[in-house]
Amino acid sequence: MNNSLGIVVVAAGRGTRMGTAESKQFLLLQDKPVFIYTLEAFAALPEVSQIVLVTGVDDVQRCREWIDKHQVAKITDVIAGGSERQHSVYRGLECLRTEWVMVHDGVRPFVGQDEIRRCLDTAQKFGACVLAVPVKDTIKQVNEEGVITATPDRRSLWSIQTPQTFRLSDLLRAYEAAEREGFLGTDDSMLVERLGIPVRVVEGKYTNIKITTPEDLELAELWTSTKGEDTR
Ligand SMILES: Nc1ccn([C@@H]2O[C@H](COP(=O)(O)OP(=O)(O)OP(=O)(O)O)[C@@H](O)[C@H]2O)c(=O)n1
Ligand SMILES: C[C@](O)(CO)[C@H](O)COP(=O)(O)O
16 A cells, blocks of 8 residues: 655744734744744654645745755645635645645644654554644633533543644545535544544644744743753
């Protein structure tokens, strides 16, 4: 069986919750942009044959320059994304020629090799897999008046991360269906779940943070200044 693996790294967001003038994926951690750490994590994996970077239409050229400067291997395409994460992923998928695909957020630079491998192995065994961590807090459902309506059993709640791994044909089918039906999800798995395809969860690490708000950036700066690449 052809087990070739392609990666779509999405980095076309504006980072409104971060609030910085520069988009968060381009902020420097120890002189290296966040998204370069992310690309390096995947380029180092022998199983990966193709990496597509999706970024802002005005950022394509400077991303290519950063990739050259840091000599990141296996980047076959640097393309412009869309107005929502889902649109950006879809454009990336159309560039792939592999059997399997992992979709990853450009702003999750601390993903580890071991977690990527376990996510891939589980997907190739069962068909689809996402990395996740068990929630640490008690989660409440709250209505519009600010009143608690439910306390779901924490043992069944997971914080979903990326990478998210699928057969490329399944994910493309899921994206086509979502597009046709006007469905907008917040991750790739939601689109695949709608097709009735079971998606497995593999336990990852709490360090695989998505750099979203200023506190996340402070943590990322602390980790890279004290641990460097060992943060993974
Ligand atoms: N139109 C978009 C929106 C998001 N993303 C990417 O999807 C990932 C996860 O999204 P998020 O953290 O929400 O990023 P932003 O959309 O940039 O942040 P915000 O929602 O705060 O604006 C990021 O790597 C982001 O660059 C993308 O490629 N295209
Ligand atoms: C895909 C994702 O990383 C899963 O946690 C996340 O849903 C994408 O970002 P957002 O913050 O939900 O826009």
